[in-house]
Amino acid sequence: MKTELVENSGSLLENHTHITSSFDLSKGSNEGVITKLALDNVLNHSVKGFRKNYLIEKNLNIINGMGVTLGDSIIGINALDCIKKINKNIQITLIRPATCHSYVEEIYSIASNLIDRLEYMPYDIKRLRRDAVNIDIGNQLYWHDFNNIEMHDFFLKNLGVDFESIPDNWKCNHWLQDSFPKKTNNKNQYVLFCPKASTSLRSIPEKFHYQIIANLYTSFNLPVHGFSPIKHPMYKDISKTCSNTADFIKAIAHAQHVYTCDSSALHVASGYDIPTTCIFTAINPVLRSRYYKNCKSIYIGDEITQNLHESEDPAIIEHVVSRFEAFYEKI
Numbered sequence: 001m002k003t004e005l006v007e008n009s010g011s012l013l014e015n016h017t018h019i020t021s022s023f024d025l026s027k028g029s030n031e032g033v034i035t036k037l038a039l040d041n042v043l044n045h046s047v048k049g050f051r052k053n054y055l056i057e058k059n060l061n062i063i064n065g066m067g068v069t070l071g072d073s074i075i076g077i078n079a080l081d082c083i084k085k086i087n088k089n090i091q092i093t094l095i096r097p098a099t100c101h102s103y104v105e106e107i108y109s110i111a112s113n114l115i116d117r118l119e120y121m122p123y124d125i126k127r128l129r130r131d132a133v134n135i136d137i138g139n140q141l142y143w144h145d146f147n148n149i150e151m152h153d154f155f156l157k158n159l160g161v162d163f164e165s166i167p168d169n170w171k172c173n174h175w176l177q178d179s180f181p182k183k184t185n186n187k188n189q190y191v192l193f194c195p196k197a198s199t200s201l202r203s204i205p206e207k208f209h210y211q212i213i214a215n216l217y218t219s220f221n222l223p224v225h226g227f228s229p230i231k232h233p234m235y236k237d238i239s240k241t242c243s244n245t246a247d248f249i250k251a252i253a254h255a256q257h258v259y260t261c262d263s264s265a266l267h268v269a270s271g272y273d274i275p276t277t278c279i280f281t282a283i284n285p286v287l288r289s290r291y292y293k294n295c296k297s298i299y300i301g302d303e304i305t306q307n308l309h310e311s312e313d314p315a316i317i318e319h320v321v322s323r324f325e326a327f328y329e330k331i
Helices: 023-028 072-087 102-110 150-159 175-179 206-220 245-253 264-271 314-329
Strands: 012-014 018-020 032-038 059-063 092-096 117-119 133-136 191-194 223-224 235-237 257-261 275-282 295-299
Touching: 032 092, 072 092, 072 102, 072 150, 072 264, 092 102, 092 245, 102 245, 175 264, 191 206, 191 245, 206 223, 206 257, 206 314, 257 264, 264 275, 264 295
Parallel strands: 059 092, 059 133, 092 117, 191 223, 191 257, 223 235, 257 275, 275 295
Antiparallel strands: 012 018, 012 032
């Protein structure tokens, strides 16, 4: 597939009839004619800016939302929550890529109180209602402002919402508390260690895990649970007992503190107002945790890693390790 299609700031059209995504096409073979999605009844903020008054709209179709990773999806769904707060009666249809991991798709089932209909691509363009607001928000990694404005604001802006008019406390992923309430009588106290992101670039290297776990136990005087195979007398690896997204959310929601990297754990923790320490290696924290008042964000990146979203390049990962070494030598 041509680079201009892979990096298109929006969705694609297959054989001029069905909406698809570069993400889905990258997962399988395709022999059809692929073009950029450009229809007069589909809005795309990266092509032409727009603003919508959702107080008066009845139906919203979001094409290729709200991301292909768990963290992006949590923030994207938060934008839907904002729209529902503006107009509780609006009907939201979400049209998604068909090939995302099951643990990502599970969050959309959890958010069923905010999503009135969930559909998957390829999606026949004839099914798009002309009396609805149809918005393409696909392939956001390649949108210009994805690297320039905070992520909650990114989704709101590109759905036509004046993001500056939305209260900061609407941008904390509190929709999770409504969609997935946590138990109030949980007596098992622990600190949670979540060192893994969807890319090595943003993960905490394993060589530092023991030191972090030891420091967490000393600081909080509580056992440490987490997602690392490291052995420590006061640590429990819960990787095998968290078999799905619901289990993962529960583990975070009931923690006394979360220590993590730039990952979905950060966004879940904010949803439940869990005090969090988050290490950022590439993306500026102001673009991810600006509205998370219970989060201590620490940036250790530099000009080599700045604004990279993913990398498994050995040289870059080695550089990231050196940045962690310099950071942990100071504490």
